[in-house]
Each structure stands twice: as C-alpha cells, then as structure tokens.
Amino acid sequence: MNAKRIIKKVAVLGSGVMGSRIACHFANIGVQVLLLDIVPKDAPADKKARNKIVNDALDFALKSNPSPIYLKSFAKRITTGNFEDDMPKIADCDWVIEVVVERLDIKQHVFETVEKYRKPGTLITSNTSGIPIHLMADGRSDDFKKYFCGSHFFNPPRYLKLLEIIPTKDTLAGVVDFLMDYGAKYLGKTTVLAKDTPAFIGNRIGVFSIMSVLHYVEQTGMTVEEVDKLTGPVIGHPKSATFRTNDVVGLDTMVHVANGLYKNAPDDESRELFKIPSFVEGMLKNNWLGSKTGQGFYKKEKGEGGNQFYALDLKTLEYRPSQKVKFASLETTKAIDNLKDRLRILVAAKDKAGDFYRATFYQLFAYASNRIPEIADELYKIDAATNAGFGWELGPFEKWDALGVEDTVKAMEAVGNKPAQWVYDMLAAGAKSFYKIEDGKRLYYDIPSKSHKVIPGTEGLILLNNIRETNTVWKNSGTTITDIGDGILNLEFHTKMNTIGGEVIEGINKAITLAEASYKGLVISNEGANFSAGANVGMIFMMAVEQEFDELNMVIKAFQNTMMRIRYSSIPVVIAPHQMALGGGCEMCLHADKVVAHAELYMGLVEFGVGLIPGGGGTKEFALRLSDELQEGDVELNNFRDRFLTIGQAKVSTSAYEAFEFGYLKKGRDIVVVSRDRLLAEAKQQCLQMANEGYIQPIPRGDIRVLGKQALGLGYVGANTMYSGNYISEHDVKISQKLAYVLSGGDLSQPSMVSEEYLLGLEREAFVSLCTEKKTLERIQSILTGGKVLRN
Numbered sequence: 001m002n003a004k005r006i007i008k009k010v011a012v013l014g015s016g017v018m019g020s021r022i023a024c025h026f027a028n029i030g031v032q033v034l035l036l037d038i039v040p041k042d043a044p045a046d047k048k049a050r051n052k053i054v055n056d057a058l059d060f061a062l063k064s065n066p067s068p069i070y071l072k073s074f075a076k077r078i079t080t081g082n083f084e085d086d087m088p089k090i091a092d093c094d095w096v097i098e099v100v101v102e103r104l105d106i107k108q109h110v111f112e113t114v115e116k117y118r119k120p121g122t123l124i125t126s127n128t129s130g131i132p133i134h135l136m137a138d139g140r141s142d143d144f145k146k147y148f149c150g151s152h153f154f155n156p157p158r159y160l161k162l163l164e165i166i167p168t169k170d171t172l173a174g175v176v177d178f179l180m181d182y183g184a185k186y187l188g189k190t191t192v193l194a195k196d197t198p199a200f201i202g203n204r205i206g207v208f209s210i211m212s213v214l215h216y217v218e219q220t221g222m223t224v225e226e227v228d229k230l231t232g233p234v235i236g237h238p239k240s241a242t243f244r245t246n247d248v249v250g251l252d253t254m255v256h257v258a259n260g261l262y263k264n265a266p267d268d269e270s271r272e273l274f275k276i277p278s279f280v281e282g283m284l285k286n287n288w289l290g291s292k293t294g295q296g297f298y299k300k301e302k303g304e305g306g307n308q309f310y311a312l313d314l315k316t317l318e319y320r321p322s323q324k325v326k327f328a329s330l331e332t333t334k335a336i337d338n339l340k341d342r343l344r345i346l347v348a349a350k351d352k353a354g355d356f357y358r359a360t361f362y363q364l365f366a367y368a369s370n371r372i373p374e375i376a377d378e379l380y381k382i383d384a385a386t387n388a389g390f391g392w393e394l395g396p397f398e399k400w401d402a403l404g405v406e407d408t409v410k411a412m413e414a415v416g417n418k419p420a421q422w423v424y425d426m427l428a429a430g431a432k433s434f435y436k437i438e439d440g441k442r443l444y445y446d447i448p449s450k451s452h453k454v455i456p457g458t459e460g461l462i463l464l465n466n467i468r469e470t471n472t473v474w475k476n477s478g479t480t481i482t483d484i485g486d487g488i489l490n491l492e493f494h495t496k497m498n499t500i501g502g503e504v505i506e507g508i509n510k511a512i513t514l515a516e517a518s519y520k521g522l523v524i525s526n527e528g529a530n531f532s533a534g535a536n537v538g539m540i541f542m543m544a545v546e547q548e549f550d551e552l553n554m555v556i557k558a559f560q561n562t563m564m565r566i567r568y569s570s571i572p573v574v575i576a577p578h579q580m581a582l583g584g585g586c587e588m589c590l591h592a593d594k595v596v597a598h599a600e601l602y603m604g605l606v607e608f609g610v611g612l613i614p615g616g617g618g619t620k621e622f623a624l625r626l627s628d629e630l631q632e633g634d635v636e637l638n639n640f641r642d643r644f645l646t647i648g649q650a651k652v653s654t655s656a657y658e659a660f661e662f663g664y665l666k667k668g669r670d671i672v673v674v675s676r677d678r679l680l681a682e683a684k685q686q687c688l689q690m691a692n693e694g695y696i697q698p699i700p701r702g703d704i705r706v707l708g709k710q711a712l713g714l715g716y717v718g719a720n721t722m723y724s725g726n727y728i729s730e731h732d733v734k735i736s737q738k739l740a741y742v743l744s745g746g747d748l749s750q751p752s753m754v755s756e757e758y759l760l761g762l763e764r765e766a767f768v769s770l771c772t773e774k775k776t777l778e779r780i781q782s783i784l785t786g787g788k789v790l791r792n
Contacts, residue, residue, distance in 0.1 A: 005178055007031055007186075011093040013083070013110055015057035018127055018155055019099035024061060024068035025157045027077040028599070029186055029674055034089055039082045047085075054080045068158050070599060070655035083110075088117050095123040097151060102128060102256075107136050115144055123175065125151035129203060130260045133196045134168040145170035151179060152200060153189075154389045155249075159600075161676075162389035163189035164200050184457060188599065188674030190388035191457075197375045198264040199257055202389030204375055205368055205382055205396065207257045211273050212363045213242050216356065217314060218277045224297045224311050225325050230356055234330055235346070236339045236393030243297035247290030251283060270367055279314040286317070298322065327353040337496070339393055340402035347403055361399060362417040365408065368396035369420040372447065379434055380444040380455050397434040405433055422447050440467040462680045464492055464527050473514060479507025487520035487691070488684050498528050500584040501536035502555075505562050515571045520691035522569075523683045524588065525576035534583025535559070537610060541780045544771040553768050556615050559584065560760050563617040567591040570697045572690035576683035578676060582606050582652070586664055587618040593690060595670040596683040597656040603664045604652030608735060609789045611776030614647060615767030619742045620759040622647060625663060626743070627705040640711045641718070644743055648719075648736055702755040706745025715740020729791055731775040738766040 008031065012023045015037040023035045037054035048055075061068050062075055069075055081089065090096050096118060100110055107126065118124060120143045126136055133150040140148070150166030163183040167176045176193065183191035194200040199207065217227055228241035238245065246254055255276055262274040276284075283289075283296065290296030299319060301308045310319040329349030336342045347357045368382050376382055383395025400408055406427055409419060426434075429450045436443050436452055442463065443452035462484050474481040478495040491511040493504050508524070515522040525531075543552045566573050566588065575589050578598035586603050589595045597603075605614045605622075613619050622643045629639055645651075646662050653659035656672040673682050719736035722728045728736070741747070742762045745754050770776050775792050782790035 005094070007094045007182065009034065009093045011036065011090040011096045012099060013037075013096065013114070014099035014101075015054040015080075016099065016101075017061075018153065018157070020057045020061035021068040021155065021157045022097060022099060022127065022153055023058070023078050024075070025153075025187065027074045028070045028158065029188075031077065033078045034081065034086070034093060035078050036081050036083055036086055039084050050082050050085060051080050054082060066156070066159065067654060068156060070158075070657040071661070074657075083113065087113055090114065090122075091117050091119055093122065095125070097125050097127060099127040102131060104131050104135055107131065108138070111136060111140060111144070115140060118144070121147060123179070124148045125179070127151060127153055130199055130257065130264075133166050137168060137170065142170075146172045147175055149175065149179070150194075150196070150200075151183075152194075152202075154202065160389060160391070161188070161190045161387075162202050162385055163187065163191045164194040164202060164385065165191055166194045166196050166200055168196060180457070185675060185678070188676065190384050190677075192381050192385045192388070194381070194385070195375055198261050201375050201381060201385040203257050204261065204371065205364075205386050206390045207254065207261065208270065208273065208367050209360070209364050209386075209390075210242060210246070210254060211258055212360050212367075214277050214280065215273055216359055218279065220356075221315065222352075222356070223323075223325070224314065225323055226327075226352075227356075229325050229327065229330070230353055234333070235343065235357075238391040247296035247298055249290070250292050251280065251289045251296055255280065255284065269370060270363075273363075279317065282317045283312075288312070295319075327351060329353045343394075343399060343402050344404075358411070358415070361403075362408075362412045362415060364396050365400050366412060366417040366419050369423050372420065372422065378444060378446065401433050401435055425450070437466050437469070440470065442466050458677075460681060461677055462684060463677075464490065464525075464680070474510055476503050476506055476510075478503030479511075481507065481511045481514065483519075484523065484680070484684055486684070486688055488523060488687050489515050489519050489521075490523045490525060490680065490684075492524075492526035492528075493532060494526065494528065495536075497533035497580075498526060498530055498585070499533050499536045500559075500588075501539055505558055508562050509565065512565055512569045512571070512573070516569060519571065521572040521574065521687040521695070523574050523576060523680065523687050524566075524592075525578075525680050525683055530580035530585075531577035532582070532585025532588070533580055534585050534606065535616065537780050538784055540771065541777065541784060544777055544780075547772075549768055549772065552771060553764060556764050556767055559616045560620075560764065563587055563591045564700075564756070564760075567593075568698055568700060570695075572687050572695045574683045574687040574690070576679050577601055577603065578679060583614070583618075584616050587614060587616040587621070590618060590621040590664065593695075594686055595665055596679065596686055597659065597665060597670060597672050598676050598679050599656050599672050599674045600676070601656040601659055602652055602654065603656075603659045604650060604662070605647050605664075606650040606652060608648055608650045608732075608739075609779070610783055611731065611735060611773065611779040612770050613735060613739045613742065613763070613766055615763055617760060617763070619647065619739065619763045619766075620756060622663070623706060623743050623745065623759050624701060624704050624756065625666075627703075630705055637707075637711065637714055640707060640714060640743065644715055644718070644736075644740060647739055647743075700756055702753070704745075704754050704756065704759065705751060706743075706748065706754055706759075707751050708745055708748030710751065711744035712740050712747065715744065731773070731792060734773070735770060735776075738770060742766050 010026050010031050011034040012019050013036050015035050023033045026033050039050045040052050043049045098110055100106055124147055137145050137148050149171045152164040154160035154162045165179050180191045183189040224243040228243050231237055232239050232241035258274045287293050288295050297312050299310050309322040311322040313320055328351050329346055333342045333345050379397050383397050386392050386395045426445055431445055434445050441454045444455050446453045471483045472480055473483050480492050482490045484490045511522050572593045574594045575592040576596045577589055581603045583606050586605050605618045607614050626639055626643050651662050653662055659665040660667055673679050719733045723733045746762055778792055779790045782788050
C-alpha cells in the first residue's frame with residue numbers, strides 16, 4: 001500500500017445519526033464528503049424529492065446541539081445524493097465508509113453495489129458496532145477484502161475520541177497502519193486496534209460496567225440519583241454518570257448491545273450480567289427510552305414555577321421529584337483534587353458509597369483482566385478504549401493501579417472476584433503495576449514478555465504527566481515550569497479551573513525570565529480539563545468588598561504588565577489552549593506570538609457577565625486589532641460595532657475555527673490542531689521554528705488609531721436602544737458605556753493615534769470603577785455562590 005496515500009474525498013453511505021455526523025467531522029478537517037442515502041418510496045423524478053432523506057438528515061444534524069461541525073460554512077464541503085443516482089460518484093473517493101442500518105443482509109447488499117463502482121485500492125470500511133466484520137466481506141473480491149475493515153466511531157463523532165479499527169485476516173497491514181495513523185493525526189481520535197469480537201473493546205467493557213451497576217442497583221435498592229452521584233466526576237467519569245448517560249444515548253441502544261453480547265458471547269464467564277434487569281424491561285414496555293421519548297430514568301415537566309425534574313423509582317416504576325443525595329465519604333474527598341488519591345479513600349470507605357465502589361470496581365477489574373487476550377492482546381488498549389469512548393479519566397487498569405494492584409487482588413479474592421492468571425504471573429515476576437513512567441515515556445506491562453514496554457504511537461508525543469517529575473525547572477503553588485527539550489520551556493497552571501491569580505502571574509513572569517536568560521522560547525499549556533476559566537474573581541470580589549481599590553488597581557496593572565510581557569519578551573511565547581479559555585485565559589492568548597489551538601476551544605471575553613469589561617489587556621487588544629483592520633468610510637464603524645458586540649455579548653466560540661470569526665484568534669498567525677494529544681508537541685515545534693528563524697523582539701505600539709467620539713456615540717446609542725427595547729438592564733448600559741469609552745479611545749474629538757499604555761490606563765480605570773458598583777458585586781457573588789449569570 002502506498003504510504004503517501006492522501007484522503008481528499010470520502011463517501012459516507014448512510015445519513016442517519018452516525019452517518020451525517022461522521023460526514024460533518026470529515027468536513028471539519030477539510031475533506032470533501034459525498035453523503036448518500038436511500039431514495040424515499042414513491043419519490044417523484046426530481047432530484048430534490050429523491051434526496052429528501054439525506055438532505056433532511058444533514059439539516060437535522062447541522063441544527064443539533066452540540067453542533068457536529070466546527071463552523072457552519074464547513075457544511076459546504078458535503079455533497080448529498082442517493083444510492084440509486086449517485087453511487088457511481090464513489091469512484092472519485094479515496095475512502096468509502098458504510099454507515100447503514102445494523103443488518104448484515106443490507107450491509108452486504110450495499111457492499112455488492114459499492115464493488116461495481118469503487119476503484120481498486122480504495123479504502124472501504126464499516127462503522128458497525130456489533131456485526132462481525134469478516135461476515136460483511138463474504139463474497140467480495142480479493143481487492144475489496146484487502147482494503148476492507150471496521151472503523152467504529154463513537155457517537156457523537158466530533159466529541160468522543162474513540163475510533164476502533166477492526167481488521168479481518170485479509171486486511172493489508174498497510175491499510176491498518178494508515179487508518180490508525182490517520183485517525184490519530186487528522187481526525188484527532190484515540191485509535192485503538194481491536195479484534196473482531198462481539199462489541200469490540202469499548203462497548204464490551206463499557207456496557208459490562210453499566211450492566212454491572214444496573215444489577216447491583218436491582219439487588220440493593222439504590223436510587224438513580226445515588227448512583228449518578230457516585231459514578232460522575234467524583235470518579236473521573238462524565239457529569240452524565242450512569243443513568244443520565246443512558247437517557248442521552250437511548251435505553252434501547254444500550255439494551256441492543258447488551259442483548260448482542262448475551263447472544264454472541266456464550267463463553268463469557270460473566271454472561272449472566274448482560275441479561276436485562278426487570279426494571280429495564282418495564283421501561284422498554286412503556287417506551288421510556290430517555291431523551292428521544294421524553295422520559296427515561298429522568299423526566300422534565302414544565303410547571304408554573306419553572307421546570308420540574310423527576311427521577312424514576314426503580315422498584316415501583318413511578319416518577320417522583322428528583323432528590324439531592326449526600327454520602328459521608330464523598331464529603332470527605334471534596335478538597336482532594338487528585339483523582340487517584342480520591343479513589344483510594346472512596347474505595348476504602350465504610351459507608352454505602354464504599355460498598356458500591358468495591359462491588360462494581362472489583363467486578364470490572366476481574367472482567368477486564370479476563371478479556372485479555374480475547375478482545376485485545378495488550379492491556380493499554382482496554383484503558384484507551386474506555387477512556388476515549390466513555391469519557392473516563394482512568395480506565396480499569398489505571399484505576400486498579402491507583403488502588404494498588406497487589407492489595408486490590410487480595411480484596412477481590414475475598415469477595416469472589418478473582419482476576420485472570422496473568423495478573424498473578426505479573427506480580428510473581430516482580431512487576432507491581434500495570435503502568436510506569438521511564439525516561440519521560442509511559443510504559444505498559446506486556447504480558448508475553450513479562451516486562452514493561454512503551455505504548456505504541458506515543459513516541460512522538462510530549463505529555464507533561466510523563467516528564468514533570470524529572471524535568472521540572474521551577475514551581476510554585478499554582479504553576480510548574482518544565483523543560484520540554486530543544487531549548488523550550490513549558491509553563492502549566494494547576495489552580496482550581498486553572499484560574500489566574502497571583503501565583504499564576506508569578507509563574508508567567510518567572511518562566512519568561514528563565515527563558516530569556518537560558519532558553520530559546522516558552523510554551524504555555526497544560527493538561528487540565530480546561531486551559532483557564534479566567535481571572536480569580538473571588539480575589540477581585542474580596543478586594544472590592546473591602547474597598548481596597550488602590551490595591552485592586554495595582555493587581556490589575558500587574559496582570560496587564562504580565563500580558564504585555566508575554567507580547568514583548570525577547571523570546572517567542574506560544575500558547576496552546578484547549579477547552580475553556582475564558583476571560584483572562586483568552587486575554588493571555590490575545591498577547592501571544594502565536595496560538596496553537598485545540599479544535600475544541602471555547603474561547604471568549606466573558607467579563608460582561610460579571611459586570612465588568614476585560615481588564616487584562618483584552619479591551620486594549622481589541623482596539624489595537626480594530627486599528628489594524630480599519631478602512632475608510634462606514635466600514636470603520638461596522639468593524640467597531642462587531643468588536644463592541646463581541647465583548648458586550650460575551651461571545652464564546654464553540655470551536656477554534658469560530659474563535660477566528662470572533663477575532664479572538666488571528667488568521668495567518670494562529671493554527672488549529674485537531675488531536676489533543678499532539679497539541680503540546682506542535683506548539684513546541686512552532687516555538688522552536690520561530691526561535692531558529694531569528695525571532696525579533698517586538699516594539700510596543702504607539703500607532704493605534706482610535707475613532708473617539710465618532711465610535712463612542714455609536715456605542716452609547718446602541719446601548720440605549722437595547723435598553724429601550726428591554727433587551728438589557730440599566731447596569732448593562734453603564735458597562736456598555738465603559739466598554740465603548742475604552743474601545744473608542746476615550747472622549748476624543750476626532751480619530752487619533754494613541755499608545756497601548758494609554759489604552760491600558762483607560763481599561764484599568766473602567767474596570768476598577770465598575771468594581772465600585774453594587775450591581776457588579778451582586779453579579780460576581782452570583783457566579784461565586786451559584787455559578788449563575790445574574791442580569792440585574
């Protein structure tokens with residue numbers, strides 16, 4: 001197979017929930033997509049009618065929330081058609097992906113048609129979640145079989161990272177290698193090589209875990225709220241936990257996989273756990289499938305006082321008001337941020353929560369160990385699949401490591417959950433853990449060789465968790481500076497939500513000082529759940545309440561000075577944000593030499609929501625960028641209005657590409673990386689390239705053109721119009737006026753040239769003055785106490 005194979009065009013056959021969204025994700029990465037589906041029965045001859053199914057499906061997908069596409073305009077990369085008229089067009093495609101209904105006879109019929117038009121050597125894969133891959137290729141040509149395998153995306157394809165590649169005995173090794181590499185590098189997936197076994201890896205382990213919990217609930221009488229409290233973020237699982245996840249995915253989907261496993265895995269030692277509990281049977285009879293039918297384990301009803309939330313009583317199958325639950329053990333771990341430390345305490349707890357964790361974890365550990373080598377030869381694949389497919393922070397073997405392998409084996413034996421023999425052999429060989437870190441690389445225990453080996457595919461990655469212990473140059477309570485090689489430093493934050501306070505400001509300045517003295521450049525990135533949720537508003541609130549406004553002014557000036565130091569240091573500073581980069585986190589990116597953004601970036605200047613304007617150079621930077629793009633005539637005011645509304649409406653991008661549209665990222669300067677795992681390595685490479693090409697220290701700007709009264713009047717009129725229409729409050733008008741004042745350069749009689757320092761002074765003055773307002777303090781307090789934006 002040609003190692004230089006390029007994917008320019010993909011055909012997706014089937015436009016249902018998965019097919020339309022797979023098409024969108026290929027469009028996300030710049031690939032042209034041909035999306036086909038069946039012709040409606042008795043459709044008239046016109047093209048619109050014959051493409052109704054595929055067009056309706058794509059429209060529905062594009063309107064769904066969360067969106068499957070980074071930017072609505074990317075949908076232009078998708079061309080729709082139908083199986084009868086447009087199948088010959090697949091001859092122009094480099095990869096054909098089948099995503100039709102889960103019936104072997106229908107899939108085989110589709111592949112028979114595909115073979116008539118497909119070019120020899122074209123990749124052909126199936127997105128099945130359960131049908132054996134080898135059965136689908138029966139009767140096909142040798143060329144078809146060589147280039148055919150399973151490519152199982154998880155729903156939704158944009159957001160869930162797992163892509164399982166399932167070859168048959170006929171699939172060329174080069175095809176498998178290409179798909180594994182392409183999925184990781186270009187689609188941003190955790191690609192896992194799976195065997196052609198029932199439900200493959202992710203669903204085999206993930207659905208077992210769910211079924212184990214359901215049967216435990218049936219035996220013990222635990223409530224859905226109790227289980228969701230125990231199986232969410234507290235153990236590193238998504239907020240939707242167990243029952244809410246089932247409601248979102250659809251109870252019928254989970255039951256379909258469980259029934260398939262019960263039927264197709266007769267030798268599974270835990271087969272009985274895949275039997276459907278009686279309360280689930282009752283829900284199926286009532287058609288309570290979750291979100292798609294309006295009710296499942298939970299339901300929502302509109303009442304006079306707002307929405308009312310109900311939970312299902314699993315004993316009576318009647319709904320009752322949803323209740324908040326508490327466990328003593330969870331209360332004791334609230335202050336413990338480290339997940340592994342938290343798990344050790346929870347599993348050792350003597351209350352109902354501890355009983356639940358011991359029962360379900362020990363079952364899961366034993367089951368996962370017994371699936372090797374049935375579903376995978378290497379244990380890391382099981383962890384990778386569950387983490388990427390189900391959003392777990394730690395997979396079964398990683399959790400087991402956190403609890404201590406040897407001690408946990410003894411505890412498992414005591415309750416009849418004995419693990420596989422290879423675990424005992426591993427311990428006897430002197431290996432005490434499934435994973436370990438050596439020379440900055442993460443190693444897994446390889447069963448045949450009885451030794452630890454580097455996880456394949458991770459050789460070129462830079463993972464801070466692997467190098468922090470040996471490569472730390474400096475640290476304080478909120479930051480760590482790490483040498484990531486080739487003369488580049490990395491600064492990471494590890495405050496709560498990676499908020500920016502004094503310790504982070506100190507860390508940024510220290511990192512720049514060190515880099516300027518002895519290194520080539522600096523990257524600012526981290527491996528937290530979010531890059532940064534912004535400034536520490538709790539600190540701002542306390543200073544404002546105490547009326548320490550001189551001190552607050554100094555703090556804001558220190559923040560501004562630090563942002564300016566990022567801009568004007570003598571070494572390149574590259575920032576690599578991911579997930580949330582809000583407020584101060586966004587302002588930091590605005591001042592970088594370059595931003596290497598993860599595609600899933602939710603970036604915005606959101607200070608307006610707490611009664612403030614951006615005070616860390618964000619408003620100044622928007623004025624500067626406005627100056628750089630100004631043209632003669634009315635366009636000037638149009639651009640001003642756009643910048644004003646972006647801050648005034650606290651717009652947050654839903655992807656890195658939308659961040660370009662909002663002006664947070666700069667076209668021609670900043671770049672987007674789809675793979676989260678490769679973000680730091682790419683940022684380092686970009687920083688190194690800038691340094692090696694001869695980085696020149698920038699000069700502070702004194703040539704910023706501001707519009708003065710001309711734009712200030714527009715801002716005032718706009719705010720008053722919105723107030724008159726009851727769209728904003730009186731306090732919103734006041735904030736808007738402050739924002740307009742800074743963006744326009746103050747009360748200047750005509751357009752003028754000003755400096756950055758001048759604008760920073762205006763920005764700081766406006767920020768501090770808003771902190772004196774009672775309504776601003778009420779807004780900040782609302783965020784701090786309830787996480788809700790108050791519109792007072």
